[in-house]
Structures are given as C-alpha cells and as structure tokens.
Amino acid sequence: MxxxxxxxxxxxxxxxxxxxxxxxxxxxxxxxxxxxxxxxxxxxxxxxxxxxxxxxxxxxxxxxxxxxxxxxxxxxxxxxxxxxxxxxxxxxxxxxxxxxxxxxxxxxxxxxxxxxxxxxxxxxxxxxxxxxxxxxxxxxxxxxxxxxxxxxxxxxxxxxxxxxxxxxxxxxxxxxxxxxxxxxxxxxxxxxxxxxxxxxxxxxxxxxxxxxxMKTQPAKDGPMPKDNQAHAAAAARIKAIMKADEAKGRTELAEHLAYETDMEPDAAIALMQHAPDGKHETAADDYHPRRNREARQMNASGLNGATGRDRAATSRLVDSMKQRHGAK
Missing domain, CATH: 3.90.226.10 (2-enoyl-CoA Hydratase; Chain A, domain 1)
Structure with a gap:
C-alpha cells in the first residue's frame, strides 16, 4: 500500500x-x-x-x-x-x-x-x-x-x-x-x-x-524464486546497457533501450555504437536528446521521464537503427 x-x-x-x-x-x-x-x-x-x-x-x-x-x-x-x-x-x-x-x-x-x-x-x-x-x-x-x-x-x-x-x-x-x-x-x-x-x-x-x-526471499540454500530471478535478470540487463561505454553521450537512447524495450545488452550496445553521441547536432526528425541533464544525480536517470516527443523521436531512431543494422 x-x-x-x-x-x-x-x-x-x-x-x-x-x-x-x-x-x-x-x-x-x-x-x-x-x-x-x-x-x-x-x-x-x-x-x-x-x-x-x-x-x-x-x-x-x-x-x-x-x-x-x-x-x-x-x-x-x-x-x-x-x-x-x-x-x-x-x-x-x-x-x-x-x-x-x-x-x-x-x-x-x-x-x-x-x-x-x-x-x-x-x-x-x-x-x-x-x-x-x-x-x-x-x-x-x-x-x-x-x-x-x-x-x-x-x-x-x-x-x-x-x-x-x-x-x-x-x-x-x-x-x-x-x-x-x-x-x-x-x-x-x-x-x-x-x-x-x-x-x-x-x-x-x-x-x-x-x-x-516469505513471498520474496529465497529459501536458505535453495534457488532464488522465479520472480526474483526475473527481477535480477532485468536489473542486470539494464545495468549492462546503462553502464556501457557506448551509452555515454547517448543517455536518452540508452534509457529507452534499457527501460522501454527487451533488447539484450549486446544488441543494444551494437545499436548505440552507430547512433550519434550527443556531442553533435542531429536532424530533428532523427533524434532529439533532452536538455538539462545536469539535474540527474545518483544514478537516478529517467525518473523525471521523457516527454512524449522525446520518446517518439527515440523510438523512431531505435526502429531506424534496427532496420539499418539488423538488430532484433
């Protein structure tokens, strides 16, 4: 509650x-x-x-x-x-x-x-x-x-x-x-x-x-419950994407891939390698990174949420990159 x-x-x-x-x-x-x-x-x-x-x-x-x-x-x-x-x-x-x-x-x-x-x-x-x-x-x-x-x-x-x-x-x-x-x-x-x-x-x-x-913790010396296994696997996948070197300068794209898709880390990293790194201007209809990133602290990325326009632009970029580089 x-x-x-x-x-x-x-x-x-x-x-x-x-x-x-x-x-x-x-x-x-x-x-x-x-x-x-x-x-x-x-x-x-x-x-x-x-x-x-x-x-x-x-x-x-x-x-x-x-x-x-x-x-x-x-x-x-x-x-x-x-x-x-x-x-x-x-x-x-x-x-x-x-x-x-x-x-x-x-x-x-x-x-x-x-x-x-x-x-x-x-x-x-x-x-x-x-x-x-x-x-x-x-x-x-x-x-x-x-x-x-x-x-x-x-x-x-x-x-x-x-x-x-x-x-x-x-x-x-x-x-x-x-x-x-x-x-x-x-x-x-x-x-x-x-x-x-x-x-x-x-x-x-x-x-x-x-x-x-009792509902969440594993039994002593026993396997982790399936719900916890899924949670741990999801957390590991998100961490692998967000901590990858390729995520630097591509925070919005990394967040989208980590939190809003089920893409595996290898595929996400491969996709990010070909995306603009945020240090250069890109076409508005391709990718529009959010501004004011200095407010993010303590690994709380994404808490304020992207705007609908940001999400749509990022989704378009993801779809385009998937088609261009064969990511699934």
Missing amino acids: MSAILQGKTLHLAGSVGDGWFDEETFNSVDILVATEAFAPEDELTVHLNSPGGIASEGAAIYAMLAARPGAVHVVIEGIAASAASLIAMAGKTVSMSPGSVMMIHDPSGFTSGNSEAHGKAIEALEVLASAYASVYARKSGKPPSACRAIMKAETWFTPEQAVKAGFADTVGQGLLSHTAAAFDYSKFKNAPPALVAMARANDWAAREASHQ
Missing part, C-alpha cells in the same frame, strides 16, 4: 522505501514523482518522513529527485529516518528532527544467490552504492566521504541533538515528542536502540515482516 500522501505543499512519507518487501506501507520513486507532478519545479516542498528504510537504490533515486528540485525542500523527521530513509533526508535544504525521533546511517546490504562470481558482483555493486551514499552524507555534513563511510560501517544511531552536532540535521523541532516509529523489525539492526527493539516486539513487527519476506 502506497504511503506517500500530499497535503497542500507537504508530502508525508511513511513506511518502508521500496516495493513492499518490508511493510504493507511503502513508498517509492514513482510515488514521489506522481505526488509532486502538480508542483512547479521552483515551488518549496516540505517532506515529513517516518521510515525504517528499505531498498537502497530506491532511496538514492528519491534523494536525487528531491535534491534536483530548484525549489527548496525542507525535511522533517518524525519517528525515524533509518538506512535508505536517512539518505532521503539529506535532500533537505533544512533537516529538522522532532523531539524523540532518531536517525540511523549504515552501509547498504543485500543478498545474492549463485556462484562466487555472482557474490563478487554483488560486493562490487554494494561498494559502489556505499561510496555514493557516503558522498551524499558528506555533502550535507561537511565531513570527508571517508569519515561518513566509517560512520556507515559502524551503523550509527543519532538522537536529534547528536544528528545536529554531526551535521546530518540542522535543527531540533519544537513539536510534540515523537513516540511512533514506522513498523519494522528493528532487532535486525545490530545497534538499534533498545526502545525501538522493544516497540517492535510489543507490536509483533517481526512476524508481520516475515510474512512479507
């Missing part, structure tokens, strides 16, 4: 970040895009946040969307902003923490299934993601990225006063004491405050979360 609620110019984000693996209440980058599409880019936006985190890449995407807005974003943490949610909080021009709320910063984590090469690739991906997270925390706090990475590795929990002192928040709010944290099994965190662990146990959040994870 989506939990991104817009009231006036205030966006309330509650529950887990991602696709519902952790909680019935969730929000993701698409929810934020839909909730804010009525705003002019220069409009100020206040975001009230109460989340234990979730999917690290979704947190990065939401951070990028909010941070790219020309209008000021003000974040108010109510209850908790942990893991991926703490990264979202860093998008605030101002970050205020309600009395009694907490913030947690740690390294992203994940699970893999497969041979040693598959696990090695997962480690590589997690290191890249952790470095990206550290750079965001550094930008907000003024600390070196290496110092932020050390804080992440230690799984560090902050009271409002501690977060302000560390530079991850700006003020302690004057509102009522916050007693409600988003539902999550906080015993999963190694350094979670005892009060949060006790709250999770009292509300049986561990059992609630387990019922959701």
Whole structure:
C-alpha cells in the first residue's frame, strides 16, 4: 500500500522505501514523482518522513529527485529516518528532527544467490552504492566521504541533538515528542536502540515482516524464486546497457533501450555504437536528446521521464537503427 500522501505543499512519507518487501506501507520513486507532478519545479516542498528504510537504490533515486528540485525542500523527521530513509533526508535544504525521533546511517546490504562470481558482483555493486551514499552524507555534513563511510560501517544511531552536532540535521523541532516509529523489525539492526527493539516486539513487527519476506526471499540454500530471478535478470540487463561505454553521450537512447524495450545488452550496445553521441547536432526528425541533464544525480536517470516527443523521436531512431543494422 502506497504511503506517500500530499497535503497542500507537504508530502508525508511513511513506511518502508521500496516495493513492499518490508511493510504493507511503502513508498517509492514513482510515488514521489506522481505526488509532486502538480508542483512547479521552483515551488518549496516540505517532506515529513517516518521510515525504517528499505531498498537502497530506491532511496538514492528519491534523494536525487528531491535534491534536483530548484525549489527548496525542507525535511522533517518524525519517528525515524533509518538506512535508505536517512539518505532521503539529506535532500533537505533544512533537516529538522522532532523531539524523540532518531536517525540511523549504515552501509547498504543485500543478498545474492549463485556462484562466487555472482557474490563478487554483488560486493562490487554494494561498494559502489556505499561510496555514493557516503558522498551524499558528506555533502550535507561537511565531513570527508571517508569519515561518513566509517560512520556507515559502524551503523550509527543519532538522537536529534547528536544528528545536529554531526551535521546530518540542522535543527531540533519544537513539536510534540515523537513516540511512533514506522513498523519494522528493528532487532535486525545490530545497534538499534533498545526502545525501538522493544516497540517492535510489543507490536509483533517481526512476524508481520516475515510474512512479507516469505513471498520474496529465497529459501536458505535453495534457488532464488522465479520472480526474483526475473527481477535480477532485468536489473542486470539494464545495468549492462546503462553502464556501457557506448551509452555515454547517448543517455536518452540508452534509457529507452534499457527501460522501454527487451533488447539484450549486446544488441543494444551494437545499436548505440552507430547512433550519434550527443556531442553533435542531429536532424530533428532523427533524434532529439533532452536538455538539462545536469539535474540527474545518483544514478537516478529517467525518473523525471521523457516527454512524449522525446520518446517518439527515440523510438523512431531505435526502429531506424534496427532496420539499418539488423538488430532484433
């Protein structure tokens, strides 16, 4: 169930970040895009946040969307902003923490299934993601990225006063004491405050979360469920296309091939090799790349979506290139 609620110019984000693996209440980058599409880019936006985190890449995407807005974003943490949610909080021009709320910063984590090469690739991906997270925390706090990475590795929990002192928040709010944290099994965190662990146990959040994870996580020492296999394969295909050298200067085309077609990486790369690289002007009826790419951050490409004209032009280019070079 989506939990991104817009009231006036205030966006309330509650529950887990991602696709519902952790909680019935969730929000993701698409929810934020839909909730804010009525705003002019220069409009100020206040975001009230109460989340234990979730999917690290979704947190990065939401951070990028909010941070790219020309209008000021003000974040108010109510209850908790942990893991991926703490990264979202860093998008605030101002970050205020309600009395009694907490913030947690740690390294992203994940699970893999497969041979040693598959696990090695997962480690590589997690290191890249952790470095990206550290750079965001550094930008907000003024600390070196290496110092932020050390804080992440230690799984560090902050009271409002501690977060302000560390530079991850700006003020302690004057509102009522916050007693409600988003539902999550906080015993999963190694350094979670005892009060949060006790709250999770009292509300049986561990059992609630387990019922959701049964639908998505692989059995121990068993094969990955088909849905997860398909998701992993799709993610690998997208990454192979977007990270290819041929995608540089051809972002719009790469995004179209990665996200809007089922073309295999080899065929997509071969097609991109023959496409204009964006450094030169091209005919308007052939390919018209979108402008203002400087707003894209943290690998959140495509979140703002191409216009219908852009998509049509890109589709025409894809069809033309397929015919010209025999790609299927």
